Amino acid sequence: MREIQVSQITETIAQLSQQANFDLPEDVLEALKKARSKEEAPRAQKVLDMIVKNSEIAHEKQIALCQDTGTTVLFLELGQDVHLVGGDLYEALAEGVRLGYKQGFLRNSIVNQPFSARINTGDNTPPIVHTEIVPGQQLKLTILPKGGGCENMSRLSIMRPADGKQGIIDFTLRAIEESGGNPCPPLIVGVGVGGTAEHVMHLAKKSLLRKVGDHNPDPEVAELEEELLEQVNASGIGPQAWGGRSTALAVNIETHPTHITSLPVGVNLQCHSARLKTATL
Amino acid sequence: MPQCQIENSNSVRNYLSKEAFTQMKKVTTPLTDEVLAELNTGDEVLLTGVIYTARDAAHRRIVEAVNNGQPPPIDLHGQIIYYVGPTPPRPGEIIGSAGPTTAYRMDPFTPKMLELGVKACIGKGGRSKEVRDSFVENRAVYFGAIGGSGALLSGSITGVEVVAYEDLGPEAIRRLEVKDFPVIVVNDLHGNDLLEQGKEQWKR
Numbered sequence: 001m002r003e004i005q006v007s008q009i010t011e012t013i014a015q016l017s018q019q020a021n022f023d024l025p026e027d028v029l030e031a032l033k034k035a036r037s038k039e040e041a042p043r044a045q046k047v048l049d050m051i052v053k054n055s056e057i058a059h060e061k062q063i064a065l066c067q068d069t070g071t072t073v074l075f076l077e078l079g080q081d082v083h084l085v086g087g088d089l090y091e092a093l094a095e096g097v098r099l100g101y102k103q104g105f106l107r108n109s110i111v112n113q114p115f116s117a118r119i120n121t122g123d124n125t126p127p128i129v130h131t132e133i134v135p136g137q138q139l140k141l142t143i144l145p146k147g148g149g150c151e152n153m154s155r156l157s158i159m160r161p162a163d164g165k166q167g168i169i170d171f172t173l174r175a176i177e178e179s180g181g182n183p184c185p186p187l188i189v190g191v192g193v194g195g196t197a198e199h200v201m202h203l204a205k206k207s208l209l210r211k212v213g214d215h216n217p218d219p220e221v222a223e224l225e226e227e228l229l230e231q232v233n234a235s236g237i238g239p240q241a242w243g244g245r246s247t248a249l250a251v252n253i254e255t256h257p258t259h260i261t262s263l264p265v266g267v268n269l270q271c272h273s274a275r276l277k278t279a280t281l
Numbered sequence: 282m283p284q285c286q287i288e289n290s291n292s293v294r295n296y297l298s299k300e301a302f303t304q305m306k307k308v309t310t311p312l313t314d315e316v317l318a319e320l321n322t323g324d325e326v327l328l329t330g331v332i333y334t335a336r337d338a339a340h341r342r343i344v345e346a347v348n349n350g351q352p353p354p355i356d357l358h359g360q361i362i363y364y365v366g367p368t369p370p371r372p373g374e375i376i377g378s379a380g381p382t383t384a385y386r387m388d389p390f391t392p393k394m395l396e397l398g399v400k401a402c403i404g405k406g407g408r409s410k411e412v413r414d415s416f417v418e419n420r421a422v423y424f425g426a427i428g429g430s431g432a433l434l435s436g437s438i439t440g441v442e443v444v445a446y447e448d449l450g451p452e453a454i455r456r457l458e459v460k461d462f463p464v465i466v467v468n469d470l471h472g473n474d475l476l477e478q479g480k481e482q483w484k485r
Contacts, residue, residue: 041483043323043465046301050427050463053296058432061291064368064378067431067451105377107368107451118338120450149383149405149428180476181406182383184428236484240405240427242465243479273429 002137003083004281006092009141012279013096016143017072018104020277021064024055028188028249028274031212035186035246044244048186051239051272062104066273069106070145072097072127075209079136090129098123109148130202142209142278150183150271156201159263168193168265169228175267176232176248181241184271187248188212189232192266195256204268207252209276216253225251239272249274291436293327293461302327305463311359312400312422320422320466322473327461328424332361332403334455336382339446340390347397354445355454358398363426365403366451367435375441376457380431381405384423388412395419403464407476417472424464425475437462 029052036048058065074093078084101108101124110125111118155175159167172191192203215222228251238244249272258264294302308316310330320326333355335343343353364384368377384404387394391402392415400421405428408416416423426434440458447453467475 041479043479044483046325047427050296050430050433054427054430054433057291057436058378061371061432063371063374063432063435065432066429067366067368067378067380068382069368105369105371107366107377109366109451147429152383181425181428182385184405234485236480236482238479238483240425241407241476241479242425242467243475243481243483245483271429 001081001083003085004139006084006087006089008281009092010096010099012141012281013093014100014103016141016277016279017097017100017106020143020145020275021069021104021106022062023059024065025274025276027211027213029055031249032272035249039244039246041238041244043242044238044246047239047242048246064106065275066147067107068109068147068149070147071110072124073144073146074127074129075142076129076131077134077140078131079138080133081137082139093127093129094125097125097127139281140278144208145275147271150269153179153183153269155267156197157265158197159265161263163263165224167263171265172228172267173231177235179269180237183269185237185241185248186239186246186272188270188274189248189251190268190270191251191253193253193255194258195264197264199256200264200266201268203254203256204266207254208268208270210252212250221253221255225253291433293437293463310361312361314420317400317420317422317470320469322466322469322475322478324466326464326466328464329460332363332457332459334363334365334457336364336366336452337386338449338452339454340387342446344390344393347393353397357394359400361401361403362394362399363403363457376435376438378431379435379438381426381428384408391415395421408468413468413472413474416468417470420470422466422470423468425467426464
């Protein structure tokens with residue numbers, strides 16, 4: 001049994017909140033540059049150049065890549081041999097967000113009473129926390145600041161088993177077509193297939209934790225990822241939906257066994273400002 | 282809040298090539314009918330002058346005020362509205378990251394804003410058919426700015442002053458002074474739409 005002080009978790013989350021919002025992950029930046037080199041539409045080329053320049057300025061000045069510093073989504077992988085001491089885990093996580101968003105001059109974007117008063121909580125809390133218990137004695141913390149523009153384009157469909165692979169393709173393409181410029185393409189397209197209604201949306205979100213270019217280990221799923229990426233980029237939507245070839249940088253699909261009556265499909269889009277940062281304690 | 286002005290290091294002149302800069306239309310506010318008539322869908326424009334920020338909550342309040350017979354908190358005649366909620370400035374800076382937010386959320390309020398005299402809006406993403414028609418009827422345009430480039434765009438903002446609804450924090454109405462703020466004409470006076478045109482041209 002290993003002990004971890006929750007105060008250490010708070011400090012780590014505070015740092016991750018800032019690093020994630022100032023520095024675009026290396027794999028995302030590389031994918032954007034690759035998209036730029038392949039892009040044929042002159043306007044789209046300019047947009048991609050400005051997106052890359054934006055990441056340089058954000059890094060240099062240590063200011064947010066995007067003013068929407070997001071809902072703070074946290075993924076925890078907690079080793080079952082870890083004993084957390086010194087306080088409540090979830091309070092420690094919220095305190096980390098509170099500190100990180102203040103110290104980093106990040107925007108507070110969370111409101112209470114969602115259908116009525118909509119009062120800003122003032123510190124971007126509470127974060128959305130997904131906790132998984134895993135073997136071992138480490139704690140892996142991942143932050144995914146998720147912007148509203150792309151999160152608002154999420155979709156869920158519980159299809160018939162007969163709808164099959166083509167159903168998944170049609171549904172995903174329709175989600176991207178109808179979203180247009182709202183989710184800030186070029187996108188990383190997260191797709192969940194299987195499980196139950198709530199689990200399939202979790203899978204779609206979790207697929208966004210992958211490095212750009214990494215495929216699902218199942219060859220059949222990896223093939224569908226490739227096929228969908230090609231079709232998405234044939235849509236003509238392009239960066240900011242102003243026309244072009246670079247509509248998505250990747251399509252990531254995660255699957256799970258499901259009920260004999262069901263084919264749940266979830267789509268969670270990630271904007272080009274695909275902020276993500278991980279630390280292991 | 283006192284008004285302050287600082288020249289930013291990341292103005293467009295530092296990242297656009299001289300050629301690109303020369304090719305873009307230079308437009309100074311306020312927008313006149315003559316200037317609006319010359320703007321065509323797809324035109325790349327550098328805006329210089331004064332624009333006002335407003336997004337979801339401010340739009341709601343403005344339209345509610347007007348519907349209750351009260352005047353809007355600022356004179357909207359001839360103005361440009363930028364859909365943005367910036368991050369707080371670091372010490373020594375005037376504004377943080379300040380890119381456009383998704384425009385369709387303002388669609389329910391936009392026809393009213395145009396009736397009140399607004400001549401242009403800046404956002405990202407497309408607009409509903411009804412709102413596009415409203416732009417044409419009111420002789421106004423919709424500009425797009427690059428979503429997710431708030432660090433870069435903040436370099437074109439040279440002055441900031443909160444002028445209404447300060448309690449809304451990032452959603453308060455701010456008067457911005459901008460210099461060579463890069464936008465593109467998405468919807469022009471003739472009803473053209475850049476999203477439709479772009480997709481049509483580049484789909485396989």
